[in-house]
Amino acid sequence: MTEPNKLPRQEPRHDLPDHQPMAGGIAARARAAATPPYLAGLNPEQREAVETLDGPVLVLAGAGTGKTRVLTSRIAHILSTGRARPQEILSVTFTNKAAREMKHRLGQMLGHAVEGMPWLGTFHSIGGRILRVHAELVQLKSNFTVLDVDDQIRLLKQLLQADGIDDKRWPARMLAGLIDGWKNRGLTPSQVPSGEAAVFGNGRGGKLYAAYQERLKTLNAADFGDLLLENIRLFRENPDVLRGYQNRFKFILVDEYQDTNVAQYLWLRLLSQMSTRGNDAAVTSPHRGEVDMRSKSGEGTPTDERSPYPLPDGEREQASPVATPEIRQKNICCVGDDDQSIYGWRGAEVDNILRFDHDFPGAKVIRLERNYRSTGHILAAASHLIAHNESRLGKTLRTEDVEGEKVTVTGAWDSEEEARAIGEEIEQLQRAGDKLNEVAILVRASFQMREFEDRFVTLGLPYRVIGGPRFYERAEIRDALAYLRVINSPADDLAFERIINVPKRGIGDATVQLLYDHARKQRMSLAAAARAIADTDELKPKPRGTLRGLMDSFDRWRVQSQAIPHTELAEIVLDESGYTEMWQKDRSADAAGRLENLKELVRSMEEFENLQGFLEHIALVMDRDGGPEEDAVSLMTLHSAKGLEFNNVFLPGWEEGLFPHQRALDEQGRAGLEEERRLAHVGITRARRRAKLYFATNRRIHGTWSTTVPSRFLDELPADNVEITESKGGSGWGGSGGYGASRFDNLEAFGSSYSTPGWQRAQANRSRGGFNEAGTPYGTDGGSRARRAPLTIEGELIAKSTGTTSDYSLGDRVFHQKFGYGRVVRIDGNKLSIAFDKAGEKKVVDSFVQRA
DNA sequence: GGAACTGACGTTTTT
């Protein structure tokens, strides 16, 4: 497993000599005659998916059916039958995590490291690699910078300003979103439909996109979308280059195919065609039929009108709906599950997987339907639910596991009670000996997490939040990287601008503006302008001196960078720039974590040969993950739960408007609803032994309490596999509603089942137009016991055991990793009530705070 | 350069 917060190893270079001499065909075949170990234990479908090497293959792998196993076994099979050498296999995933997992498992399977699999990686890292080799063909240099979202937006802001566009009315963020969307769909500036380009900035959207692209070239930079889009352009404009890659890759494997966007599809399409000499068939566009699967329901929501593939002009097929047979498809194998496509809102096209056999004629479709994860009731519930979707290829998951416990549905009065009930159930599981690591709470929206965090802090129940900002998105990491970028590439204006006054050194907006003007006039980089200005008297002495000092520092660092190891350089830079000091002085709650992150950054640099190599990979390859494996409940969104599994899964918030989310319904109509339903399906199928669903009758939305209606998804569950239970949190919701068509779907039906004092009290509160937290003291406080396990968020400690018993007294000033500073206002055993300066009053177990 | 105020916003998130 990866070490906590470690970067993955540097991707092996693709020009390594073959270190693994492949056996010739005969020997390999002889060896394959006996069942090789990697095939043993596969079920017939899995085996077929592994052994069908020729032609396009789509493996529809339902949740828990051994998807990764099939992929890795297939690679092992290709290698050991001698059909291809490691460097002839292109294997793409979406996330670094998935890529790492595959490398890891492949290594285990083959019994040695997979250094020889240079083309196993994410779409973006592979696209980026190819782009670096041929950078000059797309007007870049091979050391181009990969911009993160923040850089992107700052760049766009500059363009908007230069164009005199009010960025209140037309925010840069919005334009970034549009451009991203266009790139996801494989559209270069000239290919964006004019109507769409017009929606931004009074018709200037398209021009801005073009200007942005141009500016990127000047800066020798590419954004994430470019890594694919420019790759596609590279292939289209340079058939010989494309042919080289087509020849190289004998086999293509794609993971999570249901999440591919149009650009990724186009890229795969280009690479998967057999290279054809002397005719450009190989570089023509993909072939798409006219049938839109989504239209089959005849539902007329306007959102369904959007064309499934707005291909650029000249790319559209005239009449032939099917790919010309002369274009032979390579051995491409896509693995995915249409029922787990949950990234449509981000450009993923479920249609890619739904139309696979159309796009890749003659494709063999193999269904993996045997689930090795969940018990019978859970699987039945999930299957029944997802069967309500129309746009799906259809699979029937089955298990040979026991029936197990039924899926439970529990109603709670409000979200607070929901959290309390779940907290208690978790404690009960814990008492019964279950590991907290085997417990997950999966929420639809991250705001739901808060209630659980508060509750767990009170209970002293260790938890960790999965997701949130990635390592390289953190301000301190980007700042540090910016320094290194400027050293590496003095013309990196974006990086220079980022740190010119970080830490604060008295170079204000006025100075920066002056630099800008000068840079533009003289057509030079900002850093060059800074140097020039520092030699004139355009600036007051103070900023002038500071600026000169900064430039001198960069000169010095740049000289040093030639002589000393890059990790050492990084330490020197962080130290001499005053950056480390800035955080050391900072008294805020997360300063310590930031310093820790900086250390981790430096440590991670060791994995790379030099600064340049580090910078080239960092934007693409760096991610969170790992973290100490203390026993703790996992708290995350449904989206980030994909691919994970737990014995016990709690699914709160199953209410109309929240889940399915109103916005998905409003903006995407039926397609949106179906994606939400897939999300529900993903959620339930994460569970091995227990899946527990909850809904709250009242939830605070945007500050005001509103009454909610249980999710329609609850009604779509099969009665036989579901048990309706009473909330253990107190007032509870009686299960008297019974089964049938409207178990949950109308408020009266279950509202009437309330008869507890709690409900009445709340009812009274509601008639007053709302009620506060103190007004809803339902149930009892869960058994609170101090636990000594440290808490982590993404590997950062948020609470540490002090090892001492409660010896705080009233009025003590304390510090809490999550809530910051506060004062003890009440003591109840080992539980303290603390009035936090920022977070308000909270009950906290004493071991979670330290003296300030 | 930092505190204090104001206004907008309030799903999901990888690379």
Add this chain to the structure above:
DNA sequence: CGTCAGTTCC
């Protein structure tokens, strides 16, 4: 209602 970013004011 609460947060956060952006702005203003000292």
